[in-house]
Amino acid sequence: MANPLDRLKRLPWMELLLNALLTALCVTVAEFILVILMRALTIVAQIAIVLLNPPLGILTQLAIGVGIGALAVVLLERFFPQVRIDTGTLWALIPCLIVALIARTLLPSPVSLISTSQITAVAILLGVFWRGRRYWRYWR
Template sequence: MSDPLRSLKYLPWLSLFQVSAFTTLIVAILEFLLNLGLRYSSLIRATLSSLYAPPLGVLMIFLVAASVGILAVCLLERFYPQVRINGNVLWALVPCLALVLSLKLLLPLPVVLVNLQGTQLMGLPLGIFWQGQRYWR
């Protein structure tokens, strides 16, 4: 009888967590800079309030989460060329990225872009699989 979870042992978990941490660091820096812009620039404040106003707001929240997933796959391709990316690796990247992003939410950092609720939980895997669609097979 074969063990269905056996393949989980052979995934590049360390590389995936490192990519997730680097992606989260980039997102945290962008959120910090965006928070400064919101605080000190009325132009940025007005632009973001119009972008996040209904009905465009839901789409923007979804696109931000998808962009984080796309960034994670791009970083995986760029910094870990030795990792053979396939569907299993992409699926493993989803919980790694969600875990590291949720750990960031525990820190006293400004949350402007990513808060991992509802729509963003759907956008994150869609961004990962949209960018990684050539690796599905």
């Protein structure tokens, strides 16, 4: 009987972590651009207030998480072509993304519109597997 931890050891953890950090960097840049637009244009600020406050806040948070997960898979395909993407790699990408987003919140930032909550974590999971659905068949 094969050791189940062997598969876990052979995953490309360094590339996945670098991809997660790249994704967190892209999210941070997009967040700063949104904040600059909110300060420059009042209509953008009003729309953001409506979208980030209840009742639409939870749906917005869910949509942002799905977008982060999908972005991570796109960046993995684009910038790390040497990584063989399969179901195990997608599962390993999720904790890497969560760690990168938690590390992002620990850095001093003037504003943080994106929170790391359970809703965001589940949405990241949905986004990763929604965008990476063509890689599901390679399960071994």
